[in-house]
Each structure stands twice: as structure tokens, then as C-alpha cells.
Amino acid sequence: MSGDLEIRAARLEDLPEIARIQAASPEAAAWAPAGYLEYDCRIACAGGLAAGFVAARSVGEEELEILNLAVDPACRRRGVATALLGEMLRAWRGEVFLEVRASNRAARALYRKLGFRESAIRRMYYSDPPEDGIVMRRQSC
Secondary structure, X not given: OHHHEEEEEOOHHHHHHHHHHHHOOOOXXXXXXXXXXXXXXXXEEEOOEXXXXXXXXXXXXXXXEEEEEXXXXXXXXXXXXXXXXXXXXXXXXXXXXXXXXXXXXXXXXXXXXXXXXXXXXXXXXXXXXXXXXXXXXXXXO
16 A cells, blocks of 8 residues: 555645544544644545544754654555655654554554664553553654
8 A cells, every 4th residue: 555655744624534543543642633734744645535644743953753643444554654654754854752652562563663762651641541651762864
């Protein structure tokens, strides 16, 4: 699927699809979808349908925080998350960090594959359900 993806900046009309994907991804962060448009938010589409999204914000000149990454359950394990993160990482030089649920082993493996390293634990960082967050960081040149 990743070869058939179009990745572009998210637009106002994408918010219902972003909300749908986020709702179908309880392991992802639960932001108000309209808030993503205040940051760098990109959506992946396959065959005209939304497959996933990523949102990030710069924290200073050399640090980027991945706010959320979610993929439609029907599109998982097809390279969508890798393509979305790859697009975001190619455009950034400096440190990138994110938090991920401790139980989300698939996401942690993906992030490690893309060069992220676990650097800290934020105890009870997540709610609904309560869970530790693992801080992961990646340094790009």
C-alpha cells in the first residue's frame, strides 16, 4: 500500500476522517482533531480514502514533537505509518521525540526501526486507561 499513498498537508475537510481514524485507534492520543491543523498535520490517502495521519509541532528551532500518529485499522501493517513518519522525518533536521503507551509494542518496534531510542518513562502519563508513557527520541543530521 505504501507505494499507492498520497501524503499531503491535512485540510479542514479532512477533519471528519482524522476524527474517525483517531476514534478507531484507542492506543493513539485523543486530541480534538481541529487542533491538529494548528501544527504540521499530514494525511495519507490511498485510492482517495484516508488511511492515516501524523501531527507534529516544533519545540524550538531544533526539536520536533510527534503529537499523534494513527492509521485506520483496515490499513495497518501496510507501510502507512512508516510512510507518514518518513515524510515527517525527511523534512526535519534535529531531535525528534514522542511518547507512546508502554503496552503499544507494535508502535515501539516501528519507532525503533526508524531510529528512535527509548529515553525515559513518564509514569501514568496516559489516562483512559491509565498507563505509563515511554519517551522516545531520534537525532537526525
